[in-house]
Amino acid sequence: NAGVMQNPRHLVRRRGQEARLRCSPMKGHSHVYWYRQLPEEGLKFMVYLQKENIIDESGMPKERFSAEFPKEGPSILRIQQVVRGDSAAYFCASSPVGSVYEQFFGPGTRLTVL
């Protein structure tokens, strides 16, 4: 059973460009969470999604950030018009139905904004 997969692992963007981060949850998992980790800091919750639904986006910045988890395909975290402050590691986690407390994390996408 493959773990949570994220791609790309590293992403470099110039200010003003768009960043798209992908997350494929573990097989059988229908809950996806996105977290952001700034250098030397803990992880901060961004958004919680189930298939085709955003359940909790209380940690998402109000502008430029969006997330989706379509019926088919991976979950996408999209950052429009990136700024240097968006440089961070973005982690996706998934959990199975009936055991939402156990979250399994992917390897992360390290975004660098030049």
Next chain:
Amino acid sequence: QQQVKQSPQSLIVQKGGIPIINCAYENTAFDYFPWYQQFPGKGPALLIAIRPDVSEKKEGRFTISFNKSAKQFSLHIMDSQPGDSATYFCAAVLRGTASKLTFGTGTRLQVTL
């Protein structure tokens, strides 16, 4: 009130020692407390977790001690090994928030030979 405070920020112990990492919280609505281990360049991995109705939980060399009245919990690593060198995060989940994790700021552990 939704913060989880973690200490120390960094810790160095010799092989075989017992590092202890502490966390404290204010919100009594937290009802699940996991610990994660993170190696450089990797995602966090769930180590062990506890609920507030239990005072201690052991899994292998890892033990969580939980003090509900003091709103504190700690991770002990028995017989620590150089391979345990990593960053450790405590976390908490608010009841009814569908497992949104609130993380502590992390403890960088180094186990020397």
